Amino acid sequence: MRSSLAIVDELRAQIFAGMRAGDRLGTEVELAERFGVSRITMRDAVRALEAEGLVEVSVGTRGGLRVADGDAGRATEALSAQLYLQELTWQELVDAMAVLETATVRLAAERATPEDVVRLGALIEHPLSAHDADFTDQALDFHQVLAQIGGNRALLAAVRALRGAQRRLFAADNTADTAASVTEMHGRIHAGIAAGDADAAAEAMSEHLGRLRDAAGRHRSADRV
Amino acid sequence: MRSSLAIVDELRAQIFAGMRAGDRLGTEVELAERFGVSRITMRDAVRALEAEGLVEVSVGTRGGLRVADGDAGRATEALSAQLYLQELTWQELVDAMAVLETATVRLAAERATPEDVVRLGALIEHPLSAHDADFTDQALDFHQVLAQIGGNRALLAAVRALRGAQRRLFAADNTADTAASVTEMHGRIHAGIAAGDADAAAEAMSEHLGRLRDAAGRHRSADRV
DNA sequence: GAAAATTTGTTCGTATGTATC
DNA sequence: CGATACATACGAACAAATTTT
Numbered sequence: 001m002r003s004s005l006a007i008v009d010e011l012r013a014q015i016f017a018g019m020r021a022g023d024r025l026g027t028e029v030e031l032a033e034r035f036g037v038s039r040i041t042m043r044d045a046v047r048a049l050e051a052e053g054l055v056e057v058s059v060g061t062r063g064g065l066r067v068a069d070g071d072a073g074r075a076t077e078a079l080s081a082q083l084y085l086q087e088l089t090w091q092e093l094v095d096a097m098a099v100l101e102t103a104t105v106r107l108a109a110e111r112a113t114p115e116d117v118v119r120l121g122a123l124i125e126h127p128l129s130a131h132d133a134d135f136t137d138q139a140l141d142f143h144q145v146l147a148q149i150g151g152n153r154a155l156l157a158a159v160r161a162l163r164g165a166q167r168r169l170f171a172a173d174n175t176a177d178t179a180a181s182v183t184e185m186h187g188r189i190h191a192g193i194a195a196g197d198a199d200a201a202a203e204a205m206s207e208h209l210g211r212l213r214d215a216a217g218r219h220r221s222a223d224r225v
Numbered sequence: 226m227r228s229s230l231a232i233v234d235e236l237r238a239q240i241f242a243g244m245r246a247g248d249r250l251g252t253e254v255e256l257a258e259r260f261g262v263s264r265i266t267m268r269d270a271v272r273a274l275e276a277e278g279l280v281e282v283s284v285g286t287r288g289g290l291r292v293a294d295g296d297a298g299r300a301t302e303a304l305s306a307q308l309y310l311q312e313l314t315w316q317e318l319v320d321a322m323a324v325l326e327t328a329t330v331r332l333a334a335e336r337a338t339p340e341d342v343v344r345l346g347a348l349i350e351h352p353l354s355a356h357d358a359d360f361t362d363q364a365l366d367f368h369q370v371l372a373q374i375g376g377n378r379a380l381l382a383a384v385r386a387l388r389g390a391q392r393r394l395f396a397a398d399n400t401a402d403t404a405a406s407v408t409e410m411h412g413r414i415h416a417g418i419a420a421g422d423a424d425a426a427a428e429a430m431s432e433h434l435g436r437l438r439d440a441a442g443r444h445r446s447a448d449r450v
Numbered sequence: 451g452a453a454a455a456t457t458t459g460t461t462c463g464t465a466t467g468t469a470t471c
Numbered sequence: 472c473g474a475t476a477c478a479t480a481c482g483a484a485c486a487a488a489t490t491t492t
Contacts, residue, residue, distance in 0.1 A: 051276035060489025070311030078277040079300040086295030096379035099328040154321035158383040285469025
């Protein structure tokens with residue numbers, strides 16, 4: 001058994017037992033001494049904690065380890081990678097999208113500022129064509145910004161975590177038809193958000209997802225994504 | 226800039242460019258040579274990839290780095306920690322729960338096997354009292370098993386990711402009244418699942434969440450969890 | 451702005467534990 | 472059981488970055 005794992009567990013527990021973002025944990029050398037290991041072993045633990053997004057490391061005087069201020073980005077990417085590796089079924093993915101996206105689009109419609117409307121609009125202003133490499137990413141950005149505008153960080157993280165699986169799926173399924181449909185539906189969703197009409201936006205989202213489900217889902221509902 | 230970070234990025238990209246669980250990435254020494262760094266620097270990258278749950282490391286002949294088979298558990302815990310550190314608002318948490326739990330309870334009602342019903346029932350058979358240290362954990366287990374039965378791994382991961390924030394919140398809000406309400410509502414949800422009645426189960430869940438919202442939410446809707 | 455102090459980043463060499471054949 | 476391949480772990484040292492003086 002690797003001794004750095006025990007250190008990771010102990011420091012994680014320490015953080016959860018009341019520490020807050022920004023609190024100091026000490027330097028590599030101090031911690032190595034405290035746990036009675038070499039600096040190399042301590043570094044193993046530090047890298048793991050850092051990758052988990054739990055600590056931040058800085059060099060120089062007053063540097064060392066600090067409790068990270070929550071940035072779910074890294075952890076969300078890791079979860080996204082896991083869902084990708086787990087090879088979600090098409091069914092699981094569209095179901096999860098339906099649940100999350102109809103919720104975030106309603107929140108977004110209720111809370112969008114004029115700046116938000118502009119930011120969202122920028123993502124549909126210059127629609128890409130189906131064979132453009134960035135097409136899928138731009139479309140996914142639209143949904144992510146929607147979740148951002150919704151303002152619920154837990155739901156935003158969930159939407160982001162789907163990205164890995166979505167990319168694999170949608171990139172494999174890019175026809176001119178679906179691209180046109182996506183562009184049209186995003187436009188209607190944007191209009192609903194701009195008008196502050198949650199029902200209209202949710203209705204457009206629902207139709208958008210329904211089309212995605214029909215277009216590719218018919219012949220692969222049991223397939224892995 | 227740390228060179229191990231570039232290595233992490235490159236290997237992550239390589240994994241996403243078509244590799245699958247179990248595929249070999251090489252040994253530490255091979256990879257260190259390939260990237261032109263020392264073994265220690267390579268180890269930094271390995272620890273980070275491992276903490277992200279992307280690779281698995283084994284010793285001995287035929288050992289080295291392999292692409293991990295997706296186990297979302299680790300990444301989900303990391304995300305849970307992040308949402309904890311971000312200090313979600315009470316509002317964000319109950320909204321996210323409402324979205325996720327009403328979806329998973331419906332799926333569970335549709336798909337539960339007799340064994341699932343028994344497993345879920347075991348969690349409400351011996352209700353704990355409010356001052357019991359495990360009360361909150363048992364209640365959260367109930368929701369988690371519900372999501373498991375639902376069979377959607379993306380939604381299950383999202384439900385699990387809320388756990389850190391939920392624990393902090395509910396543990397601080399344990400009165401005998403809420404405990405009684407939780408026990409009663411879980412019982413009704415279980416009955417709905419057992420009967421395969423998605424509407425009844427969803428209705429009970431909705432009331433359950435509504436009570437939680439009312440009970441503690443009145444005086445702290447803007448508070449951090 | 452320059453020098454000093456602090457701390458991580460990186461390297462080499464070496465020894466040990468562990469899994470596979 | 473022995474040989475091999477591999478990660479784990481240690482110590483000493485220098486380079487690079489950052490903050491304080």
